[in-house]
Amino acid sequence: MKIPVALRDTPYEVTLGAGVRHEVSSFIVEHLTRARVVAVITSPAIRRQPWFDFNFALEAHIIEVADGEAAKTLTSLGRVCEELARLGVSRHDVIVGVGGGAITDLAGFAAAVYLRGITVLHVPTSVVGQVDAAIGGKTAVDIAAGKNLVGAFHQPAGVWCDEETLSTLSDRERIAGMGEVAKCWLLEGRPSTLLARATMSEFVEVSVALKARIVAADEFEQTGQRALLNYGHTLGHAIELVSLARDPDELRHGEAVAIGLAFAARLARRMGRVREDVVVETDAVLDFFELPTRLTGTFDTSVLLEVMSRDKKAHHDLTFVLAGQHGCEVVSGINSVVVREVLEQFQEA
Numbered sequence: 001m002k003i004p005v006a007l008r009d010t011p012y013e014v015t016l017g018a019g020v021r022h023e024v025s026s027f028i029v030e031h032l033t034r035a036r037v038v039a040v041i042t043s044p045a046i047r048r049q050p051w052f053d054f055n056f057a058l059e060a061h062i063i064e065v066a067d068g069e070a071a072k073t074l075t076s077l078g079r080v081c082e083e084l085a086r087l088g089v090s091r092h093d094v095i096v097g098v099g100g101g102a103i104t105d106l107a108g109f110a111a112a113v114y115l116r117g118i119t120v121l122h123v124p125t126s127v128v129g130q131v132d133a134a135i136g137g138k139t140a141v142d143i144a145a146g147k148n149l150v151g152a153f154h155q156p157a158g159v160w161c162d163e164e165t166l167s168t169l170s171d172r173e174r175i176a177g178m179g180e181v182a183k184c185w186l187l188e189g190r191p192s193t194l195l196a197r198a199t200m201s202e203f204v205e206v207s208v209a210l211k212a213r214i215v216a217a218d219e220f221e222q223t224g225q226r227a228l229l230n231y232g233h234t235l236g237h238a239i240e241l242v243s244l245a246r247d248p249d250e251l252r253h254g255e256a257v258a259i260g261l262a263f264a265a266r267l268a269r270r271m272g273r274v275r276e277d278v279v280v281e282t283d284a285v286l287d288f289f290e291l292p293t294r295l296t297g298t299f300d301t302s303v304l305l306e307v308m309s310r311d312k313k314a315h316h317d318l319t320f321v322l323a324g325q326h327g328c329e330v331v332s333g334i335n336s337v338v339v340r341e342v343l344e345q346f347q348e349a
């Protein structure tokens with residue numbers, strides 16, 4: 001199945017299904033006719049997986065970077081660019097990012113800046129990668145001041161979400177990835193009662209379709225539509241940042257988003273935007289995916305409030321995506337006293 005990302009200048013397709021990773025080579029031959037070299041960016045852990053069996057019709061090289069978030073550094077970016085230059089990768093050649101969201105973010109950024117921009121294709125292999133990171137053209141690395149603070153918009157020319165790659169994910173990575181799926185399910189207003197009948201490929205499909213539609217409507221986050229994808233992310237980012245500093249293993253991004261979704265439902269109810277049933281329904285969706293619905297670990301409320309008001313997407317006041325009568329919308333200028341109150345109850349619950 002193919003889902004179009006209908007951008008005006010750089011439209012592309014997301015291909016979903018079992019074994020679709022094998023279509024990347026023919027895409028390059030058919031569509032990137034001037035390409036001579038394929039540079040695959042991946043990590044040793046990804047390269048070891050049984051499904052890492054790419055066979056490119058062109059000269060192909062593998063560039064290994066660190067696994068996970070450690071790939072997303074300026075040093076790593078520099079090494080990749082040096083390697084691309086050493087391999088003689090030209091403006092007509094192509095980078096293929098194979099891995100989780102960290103790898104596709106780095107591969108996308110390298111493609112955005114190397115020779116002022118070359119083509120990138122993604123084969124995302126984690127749930128987060130498939131439903132979120134690889135689609136939409138946001139690329140970045142982290143710096144000491146924060147995650148994703150240095151990056152660029154650079155759309156891929158194609159994305160292949162191969163469900164076979166998901167089979168080797170650890171339970172924790174798979175479940176955490178469902179945090180983004182839960183977000184999409186809730187944004188689409190789908191009832192929790194339909195979850196039990198859906199398959200993993202349907203979850204990916206629903207999420208990719210939503211992301212593709214929103215990205216096509218607001219590529220550069222200018223009309224506010226793309227900001228809807230930050231549902232659950234205001235608190236999610238804050239607890240991710242705080243927990244990352246003390247133990248990188250404490251919380252996965254998707255787990256943080258799940259907690260953020262549960263909190264956003266409660267904040268919306270406290271502000272009179274929705275009734276209790278929205279809180280119950282949100283928890284039911286998160287429970288189905290075995291995701292957390294409470295703030296676990298010890299978080300200082302004042303620190304979280306401070307981090308949330310600094311969130312680069314928050315424009316220096318408290319901004320949340322909240323459910324309301326007409327679905328979810330971005331709500332700015334929220335009184336921090338109310339947020340603190342709901343947060344304190346949420347932690348105690």
Ligand SMILES: NC(=O)c1ccc[n+]([C@@H]2O[C@H](COP(=O)([O-])OP(=O)(O)OC[C@H]3O[C@@H](n4cnc5c(N)ncnc54)[C@H](O)[C@@H]3O)[C@@H](O)[C@H]2O)c1
Binds near residue numbers: 045067136137140
């Ligand atoms: N660009 C965007 O729009 C966007 C959106 C969401 C998230 N992100 C970024 O994505 C990153 C998170 O992505 P992630 O959750 O995929 O984490 P990740 O890329 O750090 O991968 C997590 C772990 O899963 C492993 N893994 C990935 N695929 C695997 C597979 N098929 N089998 C076995 N192991 C596998 C990786 O090796 C890694 O150890 C963050 O850096 C986040 O900022 C970007």
